[in-house]
Amino acid sequence: MNSPNDPETLTICSAKGCHAAAVWVVAWNNPKLHTPDRRKTWLACDEHREHLSQFLAVRGFLKDVVTLEEWERRSAADG
Structure with missing residues (x-):
């Protein structure tokens, strides 16, 4: 089993x-x-993106949904 800090x-x-x-x-x-x-962030596969997004949206918590690649680009630019 992978540890929580394992890059994988x-x-x-x-x-x-x-x-x-x-x-x-x-x-x-x-x-x-x-x-x-x-x-805060949750990661999602294609299958669970909509479910996780809706779960947060119903509560008024959802702020953004972007590809992991785009998020990493933004983080590098901010960083």
Whole structure:
């Protein structure tokens, strides 16, 4: 089993029980807990992107859904 800090683990879908490679970053923020600029992230495979996005959207937490590649580009540019 991979450790939480293993680079391979960091690219696996966040959906419970899924072990597929992540393709998407679902960025969110709970306004009761986080400052407005803070972004928490879940990773998603193609199959779970919509489910994870809807789960957060219903709660008013969803901020952005972008490809993992785009998220990494943004992070590098900010960084």
